[in-house]
């Protein structure tokens with residue numbers, strides 16, 4: 001038996017599934033999910049307000065250590081609003097990685113800004129601080145811009161020397177739950193006065209130097225989609241330590257309605273990005289299990305790592321100084337042909353596996369965005385395959 005057939009056998013054994021299809025990541029409902037959802041239904045508060053929404057937001061604060069958490073309808077909307085609150089405006093540019101799920105670029109585009117795609121590091125699969133610094137040094141100048149209404153108040157802001165556009169934010173993404181080099185990225189960003197918004201959609205339960213992902217940038221966005229570590233069908237959350245941003249985030253995601261016993265007044269263009277209480281009920285029950293899920297997933301990742309070591313396969317490990325949730329396990333193959341061979345074989349055998357994303361600039365709507373050489377991102381696109389990662 002070759003090593004790939006042995007891998008199939010190993011995965012089938014682990015999931016005690018000798019024949020049936022094994023998905024890449026399926027949800028696990030083993031706690032209070034049914035009880036809480038039934039309770040939400042009984043209360044009739046199934047929609048945009050309710051106790052479970054408040055409880056969910058509190059739980060997200062407790063888990064991440066962020067001062068404030070705002071529930072949203074999905075991760076994409078969380079990221080969209082986080083970018084808007086970071087100050088991203090129409091005509092701006094936002095630096096991110098091309099090696100990401102499409103939602104990262106879409107959220108940037110919703111603000112009217114355009115993504116600038118910089119390369120990733122191989123060991124984190126996330127935005128490279130070295131590339132970031134070199135690119136900023138070469139392409140960005142700080143200009144004094146009038147701030148506020150007073151003539152004497154100026155602020156130094158970063159502009160792309162080639163396009164003349166303002167660089168309004170940097171969005172690193174924690175690929176498959178493995179944290180990027182946040183310290184370096186934030187230190188560089190601070191020197192250029194650029195806010196960092198973390199796309200932490202995949203990294204609930206992941207820590208960078210003992211701090212939860214999503215909390216180092218001025219805002220962070222999480223997802224509770226069906227394929228994520230914990231899910232509530234669909235859902236998202238914004239986290240921040242900034243009281244004012246938290247207040248606006250809640251306001252703008254709930255149609256910007258001015259509180260009043262009966263009048264409908266709205267003081268800005270808001271969004272209906274609320275997480276329904278029904279979903280929040282599910283989310284609360286799932287969050288109660290997050291710790292156990294992450295232990296379970298790390299244990300499985302550890303076993304896979306050992307297997308790979310013994311079978312000359314390259315398993316992707318968490319970067320140094322981090323504790324990953326190992327949302328999706330990944331192996332790195334020799335080249336694109338080998339990758340295609342593995343994808344074909346495992347999927348044919350009913351063990352679901354997927355390639356890493358196609359780089360975002362290859363999509364027609366982002367083809368004209370600025371990008372650098374993408375050496376590492378392309379290298380990873382040619383080699384990375386995700387293998388089943390559900391809680392066992």
Ligand SMILES: *Cc1c(COP(=O)(O)O)cnc(C)c1O
Nearest residue numbers: 074075076101103104201223225
């Ligand atoms: C899942 C995901 C999102 C979006 O989350 P949804 O809840 O599906 O809208 C955003 N960014 C990344 C990197 C993701 O993996």
